[in-house]
Amino acid sequence: MSDWITVCSESDLTPNTGLCALLGGEQVAVFYCGKTRKLFAVSNYDPIGEANVLSRGIMGSIGEATVVASPLYKQHFNLETGECLEDTEHKLKTYPVRLHEGEVQMQAA
Amino acid sequence: MSKQRVVVVGNGMVGHKFIDNLINHEKADQYEIVTFSEESRLAYDRVQLSSYFSGATAADLALTDREYYRDNGVNFVLSDKVVEIDRAAKVVVTESGRKEPYDKLVLATGSFPFVPPIPGNDKEHCLVYRTIDDLGMIKASAKESKVGVVVGGGLLGLEAANAIKNLGLETHVVEFAPRLMAVQLDEGGGKLLRRKIEDLGVKVHTEKATTEIVVGKECRYRMNFADGSHLETDMILFSAGIRPQDELARKFELEVGERGGIVVNDNCQTNDKDIYAIGECALWGGRIFGLVAPGYTMAKVAVSQITGGDELFQGADMSTKLKLMGVDVASIGDAHGNTPGAQSYTYNDEIEQVYKRLIISEDGTRVVGAVLVGDVDAYGNLLQMMLNDMALPENPAALILPSTGDSASVGLGVDALPDSAQICSCYDVTKADIKAAVAAGCTDMGGIKSATKASTGCGGCAALAKQVMDAELASLGYEVKNDICEHFAYSRKELADIVRVKQIKTFDELLESHGHGLGCEICKPAVGSILASFWNDYVLKDEHIGLQDTNDIFLGNMQKDGTYSIVPRVAGGEITPEKLIVLGEVAKEYNLYTKITGGQRIDLFGAQLHELPLIWKRLVDAGFETGHAYGKSVRTVKSCVGSTWCRYGVDDSVGFAIDIEDRYKGLRSPHKLKFAVSGCTRECAEAQCKDVGVIATENGWNLYVCGNGGMRPRHADLFASDLDRETLIKYVDRFLMFYVRTADRLQRTSVWLENLEGGLEYLRDVIINDKLGIAEELEADMAANIANYQCEWKTTVENPERLKRFKHFINSDEADNSLAYVLERGQRRPATKEERVQLVELVD
Numbered sequence: 001m002s003d004w005i006t007v008c009s010e011s012d013l014t015p016n017t018g019l020c021a022l023l024g025g026e027q028v029a030v031f032y033c034g035k036t037r038k039l040f041a042v043s044n045y046d047p048i049g050e051a052n053v054l055s056r057g058i059m060g061s062i063g064e065a066t067v068v069a070s071p072l073y074k075q076h077f078n079l080e081t082g083e084c085l086e087d088t089e090h091k092l093k094t095y096p097v098r099l100h101e102g103e104v105q106m107q108a109a
Numbered sequence: 110m111s112k113q114r115v116v117v118v119g120n121g122m123v124g125h126k127f128i129d130n131l132i133n134h135e136k137a138d139q140y141e142i143v144t145f146s147e148e149s150r151l152a153y154d155r156v157q158l159s160s161y162f163s164g165a166t167a168a169d170l171a172l173t174d175r176e177y178y179r180d181n182g183v184n185f186v187l188s189d190k191v192v193e194i195d196r197a198a199k200v201v202v203t204e205s206g207r208k209e210p211y212d213k214l215v216l217a218t219g220s221f222p223f224v225p226p227i228p229g230n231d232k233e234h235c236l237v238y239r240t241i242d243d244l245g246m247i248k249a250s251a252k253e254s255k256v257g258v259v260v261g262g263g264l265l266g267l268e269a270a271n272a273i274k275n276l277g278l279e280t281h282v283v284e285f286a287p288r289l290m291a292v293q294l295d296e297g298g299g300k301l302l303r304r305k306i307e308d309l310g311v312k313v314h315t316e317k318a319t320t321e322i323v324v325g326k327e328c329r330y331r332m333n334f335a336d337g338s339h340l341e342t343d344m345i346l347f348s349a350g351i352r353p354q355d356e357l358a359r360k361f362e363l364e365v366g367e368r369g370g371i372v373v374n375d376n377c378q379t380n381d382k383d384i385y386a387i388g389e390c391a392l393w394g395g396r397i398f399g400l401v402a403p404g405y406t407m408a409k410v411a412v413s414q415i416t417g418g419d420e421l422f423q424g425a426d427m428s429t430k431l432k433l434m435g436v437d438v439a440s441i442g443d444a445h446g447n448t449p450g451a452q453s454y455t456y457n458d459e460i461e462q463v464y465k466r467l468i469i470s471e472d473g474t475r476v477v478g479a480v481l482v483g484d485v486d487a488y489g490n491l492l493q494m495m496l497n498d499m500a501l502p503e504n505p506a507a508l509i510l511p512s513t514g515d516s517a518s519v520g521l522g523v524d525a526l527p528d529s530a531q532i533c534s535c536y537d538v539t540k541a542d543i544k545a546a547v548a549a550g551c552t553d554m555g556g557i558k559s560a561t562k563a564s565t566g567c568g569g570c571a572a573l574a575k576q577v578m579d580a581e582l583a584s585l586g587y588e589v590k591n592d593i594c595e596h597f598a599y600s601r602k603e604l605a606d607i608v609r610v611k612q613i614k615t616f617d618e619l620l621e622s623h624g625h626g627l628g629c630e631i632c633k634p635a636v637g638s639i640l641a642s643f644w645n646d647y648v649l650k651d652e653h654i655g656l657q658d659t660n661d662i663f664l665g666n667m668q669k670d671g672t673y674s675i676v677p678r679v680a681g682g683e684i685t686p687e688k689l690i691v692l693g694e695v696a697k698e699y700n701l702y703t704k705i706t707g708g709q710r711i712d713l714f715g716a717q718l719h720e721l722p723l724i725w726k727r728l729v730d731a732g733f734e735t736g737h738a739y740g741k742s743v744r745t746v747k748s749c750v751g752s753t754w755c756r757y758g759v760d761d762s763v764g765f766a767i768d769i770e771d772r773y774k775g776l777r778s779p780h781k782l783k784f785a786v787s788g789c790t791r792e793c794a795e796a797q798c799k800d801v802g803v804i805a806t807e808n809g810w811n812l813y814v815c816g817n818g819g820m821r822p823r824h825a826d827l828f829a830s831d832l833d834r835e836t837l838i839k840y841v842d843r844f845l846m847f848y849v850r851t852a853d854r855l856q857r858t859s860v861w862l863e864n865l866e867g868g869l870e871y872l873r874d875v876i877i878n879d880k881l882g883i884a885e886e887l888e889a890d891m892a893a894n895i896a897n898y899q900c901e902w903k904t905t906v907e908n909p910e911r912l913k914r915f916k917h918f919i920n921s922d923e924a925d926n927s928l929a930y931v932l933e934r935g936q937r938r939p940a941t942k943e944e945r946v947q948l949v950e951l952v953d
């Protein structure tokens with residue numbers, strides 16, 4: 001398992017929104033749920049809209065799943081598994097992420 | 110086979126309907142059509158004639174135009190009256206001497222206003238109310254008059270009285286009978302109508318027989334009455350009934366009725382088998398039908414007969430429902446209870462001024478007639494019960510009593526109606542038609558209207574049509590549910606009420622108290638918009654930021670590659686050369702693709718996230734503000750150049766447009782809002798396809814609402830006319846806030862209005878007459894919104910904390926490395942997939 005890399009501090013997070021981090025050349029969208037205090041990290045690339053935009057989507061829930069809706073064409077991606085709810089062909093890469101001593105840390109997947 | 114020649118005499122409402130039906134018939138190519146009109150224009154909507162006084166133009170009223178007739182091979186001759194029929198040679202001759210042979214002749218000559226034979230009735234300023242030209246003369250006469258008298262207190266007389274009252278004249282109605290609308294109303298109904306009309310300032314004189322019109326002392330004329338009294342007036346409008354225009358029939362020996370009217374059989378044929386008569390000139394079963402719907406049915410029958418079909422005319426119901434000077438009046442069937450043995454129930458509320466009388470059959474099982482004044486909600490039910498011969502409920506009185514809480518138990522379940530029941534008489538739409546439309550996927554009134562045309566005529570059936578639709582939706586297992594999404598069991602309107610009444614300030618508060626889950630991309634922006642509409646907080650505050658949709662969250666319009674476009678506000682489309690140069694310089698420096706928008710602004714494309722604040726800093730410093738092009742909010746107020754430069758301009762449209770845009774800029778709403786102001790009726794700003802349109806007239810400003818261009822075009826409705834600026838702004842304040850409060854998510858004003866029960870009339874009642882008593886509140890809400898306005902970009906560029914988000918990566922200053930562009934017509938655009946591959950190869 002690779003090392004945890006700090007990408008930003010906890011204070012950079014805005015509850016219920018995403019941000020984009022650069023992790024070893026890969027664009028990663030990080031989301032922070034204000035209610036559950038959970039962090040999620042998935043690839044920032046929207047495979048349907050074909051652009052690096054997912055960190056700018058709206059976070060929410062569909063049933064039990066925590067999701068982000070693509071800002072381009074509004075497909076939902078499960079933040080836990082990376083799966084696209086509308087089109088299971090598409091699956092985002094997911095990344096381990098944690099809050100550690102006030103810092104947001106990730107591991108290259 | 111050579112074509113059959115069909116000549117149509119009269120191009121009024123029914124003549125045109127006949128032609129329209131024939132050219133859309135499958136055998137249309139077998140006929141050659143010629144029509145003659147005594148009037149100088151092709152058919153127009155006489156039913157809506159009075160709207161000419163509230164600003165509608167002749168073009169608005171037109172039912173057809175020259176192009177349409179030409180495209181369909183219809184020959185027409187205007188301003189030429191047919192004066193002769195040579196039945197043996199089958200030729201008609203016109204006043205100008207033109208001869209036209211026919212195989213089939215259709216008389217659709219309508220009727221003419223009856224002017225009682227009173228000495229002096231032919232003086233100047235003695236007028237009638239039938240054609241657009243008549244209205245032109247009334248308008249002109251009103252300018253030189255202070256007092257006006259309408260002779261005749263029937264339906265048309267009262268409509269005419271309203272018109273001259275609105276023209277600012279002291280208005281009198283003189284009626285020969287003891288009561289108003291004697292044909293349609295009984296004594297009680299007539300009495301209440303009189304009281305209501307007198308409350309509006311119109312003086313009613315009943316049982317007056319005019320004996321002569323002589324020179325007046327105070328006014329231009331004096332009318333002397335048989336009882337010795339008199340009345341002074343400057344203008345006299347005769348509306349003492351109509352007479353069928355049967356002159357040709359009389360002269361050329363077609364059978365006519367004792368009291369006029371061209372006698373026709375069930376085929377709408379006269380006693381000459383090649384001559385038909387339809388509309389108000391025709392006498393069927395001893396009756397004249399003075400309404401347009403039966404005329405339309407006759408037109409359909411005549412087309413069927415001429416083309417070899419077998420449709421028959423079988424009479425028509427003459428029930429009516431209308432609004433006279435704002436007073437609701439309806440008459441159904443045998444309003445006078447002349448049916449032998451008829452019995453009645455009467456409800457008379459002098460406090461609320463409501464009168465209802467229900468007339469039932471001798472055996473007490475059927476409705477035979479009704480009179481309703483002041484409250485006509487029961488019209489649809491009662492009419493359907495009568496037309497479909499339905500049995501009365503156990504307690505018939507309940508049908509006209511005011512509803513008491515459990516109103517659902519009375520009235521008529523629409524389920525009880527047979528499929529053949531005609532719901533819309535203007536367009537002959539049956540219950541079965543509406544059910545079919547629902548089965549084909551319509552789920553709202555907007556859909557029903559475009560699929561069936563139901564309630565797009567007089568609109569009287571809107572409530573009933575909606576009930577039929579709802580019942581059908583329910584029976585198909587649709588739960589008529591307006592929940593916005595899975596997180597809230599409320600509609601947008603209900604959420605808006607909750608937010609407003611409970612003073613909720615954040616999404617989390619609302620979710621906590623009224624929802625569940627985390628929310629989603631449906632409810633979050635909707636609630637974000639509601640919060641912004643009522644409290645107008647800075648949208649990028651921590652507690653609001655996660656609610657903002659794709660474009661709002663970075664205050665720019667996201668393009669397909671994830672970059673943004675920038676649209677600064679250019680109020681009214683007016684811009685100085687200096688500012689134009691700034692835009693050019695910024696675009697050049699950041700290599701932005703530049704395009705003029707439809708809303709008279711300039712759109713700069715291709716800015717990356719980190720560039721947005723840099724660009725906006727420049728723009729804000731140069732005096733620009735955000736244009737809210739990214740928001741579901743007020744966008745632009747388009748304007749023409751108006752009276753300051755234009756040779757034709759009537760008023761300063763640019764100045765007013767700028768004022769309006771500055772007032773409402775930034776207002777967040779259920780969907781985007783577009784405005785326009787035109788400086789004259791040439792309408793170069795295209796205000797009639799906007800949510801709010803304003804057009805200058807000689808007498809002030811006309812206000813149009815709920816128009817739309819775009820995907821589902823809708824012509825705006827004339828809402829009020831000849832307003833001063835202050836009143837117009839007041840109405841727009843109320844209108845916008847009422848829309849913000851009650852519309853569904855992403856519902857443009859056009860669709861909102863189509864789904865608003867009661868339609869335009871109701872909207873006027875709320876906005877102009879303050880029927881709901883909320884006008885002040887709406888204005889206050891708007892005032893608060895305006896007071897809290899800020900330029901979101903100014904706030905953002907001045908706040909370093911906020912600017913942190915405007916970076917592609919939180920942990921690097923690099924930009925998105927996947928963007929690729931190609932040059933086209935001297936500017937860049939995103940590369941397509943194929944082009945990208947080539948670009949990569951080139952780089953390698």
Ligand SMILES: Cc1cc2nc3c(=O)[nH]c(=O)nc-3n(C[C@H](O)[C@H](O)[C@H](O)COP(=O)(O)OP(=O)(O)OC[C@H]3O[C@@H](n4cnc5c(N)ncnc54)[C@H](O)[C@@H]3O)c2cc1C
Binds near residue numbers: 157
């Ligand atoms: C102010 C007003 C309000 C009304 N409101 C309603 C309402 O709310 N609901 C409703 O159902 N009805 C209403 N009506 C009645 C409705 O307008 C008529 O029923 C309808 O217009 C009849 O159509 P028509 O074609 O038979 O006659 P018209 O529309 O009168 O057309 C007849 C045409 O034939 C022309 N003509 C006559 N003789 C000749 C000739 N010899 N040669 C050439 N041309 C000739 C006339 O000039 C005229 O243009 C209203 C009428 C008025 C005036």
